[in-house]
Amino acid sequence: MFQQLPMYQRIGKQAFKKDLSNTLSLAEHLDHPEKAFKSIHVAGTNGKGSVSHMLASIFQSAGYKTGLYTSPHLKDFRERIRINGLEIPQEDVISFIDENQIFLGQHKLSFFEMTVGMAFNYFAKEKVDIAIIETGMGGRLDSTNIITPQLSVITNIGMDHTAYLGNNLAEIAGEKAGIIKKKVPVVIGERHEETASVFQAKAKDLESEIYFAEDFEFSEYHTDLKGEYQKKNLKTVLASIKVLKGDGWKITEEAVINGLNNVKLHTGLQGRWEVIREKPKVICDTAHNTEGLKLVIEQLKKEKFQHLHIVLGVVSDKDLNAVLPLFPKEARYYFAKPDVPRGLLATILKKEGLKYALEGEVYESVYEAFQAAEEESLDEDLIFIGGSNFTVAEVL
Numbered sequence: 001m002f003q004q005l006p007m008y009q010r011i012g013k014q015a016f017k018k019d020l021s022n023t024l025s026l027a028e029h030l031d032h033p034e035k036a037f038k039s040i041h042v043a044g045t046n047g048k049g050s051v052s053h054m055l056a057s058i059f060q061s062a063g064y065k066t067g068l069y070t071s072p073h074l075k076d077f078r079e080r081i082r083i084n085g086l087e088i089p090q091e092d093v094i095s096f097i098d099e100n101q102i103f104l105g106q107h108k109l110s111f112f113e114m115t116v117g118m119a120f121n122y123f124a125k126e127k128v129d130i131a132i133i134e135t136g137m138g139g140r141l142d143s144t145n146i147i148t149p150q151l152s153v154i155t156n157i158g159m160d161h162t163a164y165l166g167n168n169l170a171e172i173a174g175e176k177a178g179i180i181k182k183k184v185p186v187v188i189g190e191r192h193e194e195t196a197s198v199f200q201a202k203a204k205d206l207e208s209e210i211y212f213a214e215d216f217e218f219s220e221y222h223t224d225l226k227g228e229y230q231k232k233n234l235k236t237v238l239a240s241i242k243v244l245k246g247d248g249w250k251i252t253e254e255a256v257i258n259g260l261n262n263v264k265l266h267t268g269l270q271g272r273w274e275v276i277r278e279k280p281k282v283i284c285d286t287a288h289n290t291e292g293l294k295l296v297i298e299q300l301k302k303e304k305f306q307h308l309h310i311v312l313g314v315v316s317d318k319d320l321n322a323v324l325p326l327f328p329k330e331a332r333y334y335f336a337k338p339d340v341p342r343g344l345l346a347t348i349l350k351k352e353g354l355k356y357a358l359e360g361e362v363y364e365s366v367y368e369a370f371q372a373a374e375e376e377s378l379d380e381d382l383i384f385i386g387g388s389n390f391t392v393a394e395v396l
Helices: 021-029 048-061 090-107 111-125 169-179 193-205 230-246 253-261 263-267 290-302 320-326 346-354 366-375 389-395
Strands: 039-043 066-069 081-083 130-134 151-154 186-188 210-212 274-278 281-284 308-312 332-335 359-362 382-386
Touching: 021 090, 021 111, 039 048, 039 169, 048 066, 048 130, 048 151, 048 230, 048 253, 048 263, 066 111, 081 111, 090 111, 111 130, 151 169, 151 230, 169 193, 186 193, 186 230, 193 210, 210 230, 230 253, 253 263, 290 320, 290 382, 308 366, 308 389, 320 346, 332 346, 332 366, 346 359, 366 382, 366 389, 382 389
Parallel strands: 039 130, 039 151, 066 130, 151 186, 186 210, 281 382, 308 332, 308 382, 332 359
Antiparallel strands: 066 081, 274 281
16 A cells, blocks of 8 residues: 555655545445444544544443544554544454455555555444544545534634645635535534634534533543643534534443543553653654644743753654644754655754754654663753654654
8 A cells, every 4th residue: 555556644745636536436345334434523733633532432431332534643653533532443444455456556546545545444344333434635625525524623723734735724625615514513623813713604604513621611520631732622522522422323432431531541542742751751742733832842941950951753744843833943853854755854954953052963753762862861851852754753
């Protein structure tokens, strides 16, 4: 799958498709598995992965057989497709490709289109009660957008993937609003002046009830996902659960509490403000765009440490002039290229970093950079690993 077909995660823009025709023809070929299960559709610039995992954990706690489709993966392709936290078995991946190889080859499906088909096929075959489906990028033209869910969720809108989705927040919101379906309620995680009217107009047009998470009152809830940014995601999840309960889903207070406290255990989520060691403290986070990194670096600055070491690797289509000024100047940097074709050369990253007084050395690989950071750290220091999903994946 990785070698034969375009894959946005690895190569970027060339893998991006401009319509859903491939996905629709695959769905037809598979006898429309997307119609065989109920679903919740989650889009947004940041937080959609965390929100999807929290929702899945709550539904599992409530006793529902719960499918979860997310992207990208960190370590193993099968992380993308889970039921009750368990990854799709290898033999199911192999048999899907075996049985559909001629069709996949003839139609030149992208990696993402194929994976969506595989996920939907697996959820239908295993008769899940509900599947939480995270969009890849955007919404309107995303391969996942062939479902008619019980609820659409849009976490927030930020300036990411502008080459595909638009050059301002309203345009990007228009693309994400493409997941809103006729008479299907929608929850919006964050209300912003430039985007609220876009969502309201789309919802009105489709006769869909629209809810903003901030309009709900909730008592204090906690989650085992420790990033401070999860507070926003938590509100989005709680608003979604409230709407779903109103639609007849049986989710007790106990299931909500248990689900939120055991997200990692139930779903296998990794890489969100994940502390992987204590002395020195090592934290990794997959935040990779301006909005996400702002929140992560704010939290990083609140940590107590003697020296700060940052292992940094990014992909080549990242807007470095927006991202690099966010990073602290007093840290020591370990620049490395993530091991994917889209990875930005570490020498270029170092050169760009110097413009913003980010100083450090270049390393052959992310893991070598991490080892060097470990060797140069005291027990009282902090090592942060980030800049890209791929950078985090290589250390994990």
